[in-house]
Amino acid sequence: MTWQPTLKRWSFATVLAVLLMAVTACSPGSSSSVDTEEKATLRFVYSHAPATLDPATSNSAYYDVPLFLMFDRLIHISPEGKPVPGLAESWTYSKDGKTLSLKLRDGVKFHDGTQFNSDAVKANIEYGLTVKASFVKTDLQSISNVKVVDPLRVDLELKETDVALVAKLSGRAGAIASPASIERGDLGTKPVGTGMYQIDGDYQVGVKLDVKQFDGYWDPKAQMLAGVSMSFNTDPTAALNAIRSSTVDAGYLRDSTIDPAKSAGLNIVEGYGVGFGAIVINQQLNKPLQDPRVVKAINLAINREDIVSSILFGYGKPANQPFPEGSAGRSDAPAYSHDPAEAKKLLAAAGYANGFDLTLTNAPGPNQRVSEAVAAQLEKVGIRVKVKNLEGAALAQGLSTTKNLEAVTTVWTGRADPSLTLEQMFLPTGITNPGGKASEKLVSLYQQQRNELDPAKRAELLAQISTEIVENPGSPIILFQSVNAVASAKKVTGLQTWQSGKLEFRGVGLTK
Numbered sequence: 001m002t003w004q005p006t007l008k009r010w011s012f013a014t015v016l017a018v019l020l021m022a023v024t025a026c027s028p029g030s031s032s033s034v035d036t037e038e039k040a041t042l043r044f045v046y047s048h049a050p051a052t053l054d055p056a057t058s059n060s061a062y063y064d065v066p067l068f069l070m071f072d073r074l075i076h077i078s079p080e081g082k083p084v085p086g087l088a089e090s091w092t093y094s095k096d097g098k099t100l101s102l103k104l105r106d107g108v109k110f111h112d113g114t115q116f117n118s119d120a121v122k123a124n125i126e127y128g129l130t131v132k133a134s135f136v137k138t139d140l141q142s143i144s145n146v147k148v149v150d151p152l153r154v155d156l157e158l159k160e161t162d163v164a165l166v167a168k169l170s171g172r173a174g175a176i177a178s179p180a181s182i183e184r185g186d187l188g189t190k191p192v193g194t195g196m197y198q199i200d201g202d203y204q205v206g207v208k209l210d211v212k213q214f215d216g217y218w219d220p221k222a223q224m225l226a227g228v229s230m231s232f233n234t235d236p237t238a239a240l241n242a243i244r245s246s247t248v249d250a251g252y253l254r255d256s257t258i259d260p261a262k263s264a265g266l267n268i269v270e271g272y273g274v275g276f277g278a279i280v281i282n283q284q285l286n287k288p289l290q291d292p293r294v295v296k297a298i299n300l301a302i303n304r305e306d307i308v309s310s311i312l313f314g315y316g317k318p319a320n321q322p323f324p325e326g327s328a329g330r331s332d333a334p335a336y337s338h339d340p341a342e343a344k345k346l347l348a349a350a351g352y353a354n355g356f357d358l359t360l361t362n363a364p365g366p367n368q369r370v371s372e373a374v375a376a377q378l379e380k381v382g383i384r385v386k387v388k389n390l391e392g393a394a395l396a397q398g399l400s401t402t403k404n405l406e407a408v409t410t411v412w413t414g415r416a417d418p419s420l421t422l423e424q425m426f427l428p429t430g431i432t433n434p435g436g437k438a439s440e441k442l443v444s445l446y447q448q449q450r451n452e453l454d455p456a457k458r459a460e461l462l463a464q465i466s467t468e469i470v471e472n473p474g475s476p477i478i479l480f481q482s483v484n485a486v487a488s489a490k491k492v493t494g495l496q497t498w499q500s501g502k503l504e505f506r507g508v509g510l511t512k
Contacts, residue, residue, distance in 0.1 A: 040510035045251035049232035052188035055175035071193035073174035081499035097161030139173035167417030224509030250488035270485035271497035274414030278476035283435035297346035329462030333470035355382025403434035
């Protein structure tokens with residue numbers, strides 16, 4: 001079956017049905033008919049600078065944008081959120097769902113000239129499962145053994161059925177590095193992948209990453225640039241000004257800069273994806289948060305419509321469940337009403353009629369405005385909130401590693417499969433669930449959908465999970481569905497929205 005990335009809305013039932021059969025095809029990139037400048041380098045400004053260029057130990061999906069310039073994954077994702085062939089040309093599950101067989105692409109080379117094959121896949125998966133500080137171990141934990149059948153076929157033998165594994169292999173868990181670079185131990189500073197572009201010089205951590213075209217790339221039609229020079233800036237206004245002044249050619253926008261970018265006459269691509277804004281809470285660090293009535297009171301005290309209209313400039317949708325309308329897992333459970341009076345009653349019933357203290361942390365920038373708005377709303381029901389700024393890398397560490405933050409305002413980028421969002425944000429073991437709390441019902445439903453091969457039955461189980469999240473809220477407290485937007489000079493071609501929220505540069509070019 002040939003993959004054609006033409007879907008306009010992600011449909012899980014469609015995706016999973018295709019996952020259960022062998023798939024063959026082309027890459028998700030598209031080449032443009034516009035006359036492009038082959039020697040041009042795209043200058044791109046981005047707000048999230050990775051501390052390491054090792055996909056396995058990189059601790060945020062935001063870093064996929066720079067990393068995937070250099071690393072192809074076993075499975076790629078189309079802009080519409082559909083799994084498509086990457087380094088694996090096709091894949092099939094066994095009838096019992098306990099084996100995922102991958103047929104690998106022939107003739108692929110790493111940037112160091114070595115051959116990509118089944119042994120490389122085995123080395124990378126074993127590395128992801130065992131390396132210290134791995135952030136892909138959870139995604140790969142269903143794999144019990146990697147069996148090399150022949151140089152171009154590998155069987156992933158599973159402890160139990162994991163219908164989301166294909167989607168997991170489209171992220172950092174499926175990014176394949178040269179085994180030689182893994183053995184050297186310098187992958188974090190000298191990345192060697194099979195991607196469209198290879199590192200050019202040294203990575204200036206937090207400042208700039210330069211990559212150049214890899215001449216031996218297996219899909220040259222996706223390479224429309226001589227290279228990409230990615231600079232990093234966490235200030236959205238400064239990033240917009242850099243695009244307007246032609247200091248850079250393109251970059252992400254935040255809600256506050258979309259209208260100014262439109263007024264400046266820049267090209268804008270925007271759309272909703274599977275990401276959402278939320279407050280992650282750590283019940284272990286703040287006793288009141290351990291009471292479900294308090295968490296429900298917080299949900300009722302927050303005015304989501306006001307946050308979207310006043311803080312996000314209308315670029316968002318109020319939300320209280322993780323999956324967007326029209327996608328698998330969406331429940332018909334009603335949205336929360338803004339009800340401060342009922343919130344006060346719940347707090348009083350929980351023993352906090354006089355409120356309590358809460359520290360809400362965010363990275364500097366747009367999330368601070370959301371935190372301040374939430375703080376003002378919670379103050380009205382007696383919850384005294386201190387808003388604290390923390391630099392991005394330290395925030396990620398405090399949220400997922402040291403787990404020393406009471407509450408964090410964040411924007412979750414979403415994942416290619418609902419199961420990944422549930423695993424990482426809602427399960428007790430999730431890296432973005434620092435309090436380690438989840439209802440027994442949610443955990444049970446999660447396990448059932450993870451093992452369910454029938455798309456319709458799985459979609460129903462996912463919807464039941466969403467209902468449970470709404471009716472028995474815990475962490476995270478979901479606020480809004482987020483907008484993805486990129487601005488560029490008119491000479492940039494091939495940019496499009498990615499439902500994942502993470503731009504890839506396949507088919508992106510510059511006109512002459």
